[in-house]
Amino acid sequence: MTDLDDDVHATNDMGIEAADTREHRRLYVEIEVSMDEDCPVYGLSDSVAETRVFLGPDGRCQCDILHEDGADCAPLHVSRPIENSCACSIFAAHGCVPTIDSTTDDRSKISTYLPDRSVLSDLIAELRAHSRNASLLRIVDCDRDDNGQGITFDLTDLTTTQRDTLELAVTEGYYDEPKGISLEELADELNISKSGVSRRLSSIEATILTTIISD
Template sequence: MSSQGGTEIAPANRDDRRDLRAEIRFDVNRSDCPLAATGDEDVLTHQIIEDVCYVVSDAADDDPSVRQTGTVMDGCCPCSIFRHHGCVPVLTSVDGDTVVVTTYLSDRASLRSLVDELRTVVDGVSLRRLTGPTGGEFSDVRSANLSLLSEIERETLTRAIEAGYYDDPRRIEFGTLAQRLDVSKPTLSQRLRSAESKLLLDLLGE
């Protein structure tokens, strides 16, 4: 691992096989990522250059120019988490504060570690889709076998599904869902993380 600014960075290998393709959704409203500042602007591109996270977006409907925003990555930017894990975040969609990113990982342990660390800086982290090396795909918890879950996990996930947390676009935000279920955000995050992990492994047949 190399170190830059006190943070260990996963080394870049010239031939680094990545078998898992993951689409990860999260909210950027409490992060320092410049994606949080785009508002209703259409995001044209998002790129990390050295230690800076750049976003280029349309300035306004009646303005032909674009707006470029750059923020030096720190521990509160989700892009720094992807960089820390040696993953390239490819922006898939932006809907208000909700972002979907596609990235590639070598194994399930790497995915778990990435998701766990993302949850320390952003809310509403959920796995939208995961494609495995054998072609198995996890794509929708709404059609999964919930009997694999504990009673509290099943109840939490069912209510999250009913509230539209897993809809696209999402019909309820993470904080609002926690309030509705009368639990803290860390508790809700832990229950959803545990449930998603069990369903993920079952649907991928691993």
């Protein structure tokens, strides 16, 4: 039996030995991303319940669009060439498997599992570099809770400024032990005073705590 975090050597159908990388992924994220107009999920109706995407080795994106029970609409399958700048391709380039959970107009909520927060930072930066609005909605750190439920950072009730601040704090390791970035360094990154970032983080933490309690 091979540990899941080890490399597994196998032979593919062409007889070429390849290494399978297996690892436990302990960071779950939900990101709201603006989609291209030619993306199959762009402008989907509210009756869509699930969208399954597969980026095939033939260079085509295979997409199944499933509607809610009771909707008078059969599942829709869309096949189109893969664009390197499309959102799902960017997720795949960072070793992530995207799941499109919902779509409203030009925005989709995409969830995935990541190996660590550095990948999250790079992923969001590349999404934004391709002229996309990318907003981090939720982070679940499965390593930080003894009951196995994970620690959840819910960003949906935060302002854009608060969301960007928390995103930077989490990705840079401010909440790690030991800290990956100090409060002073975080303030420098945000170009505000140390007391200013402290007050902002306190407000963010209070909002998140209120949300957890109300749930």
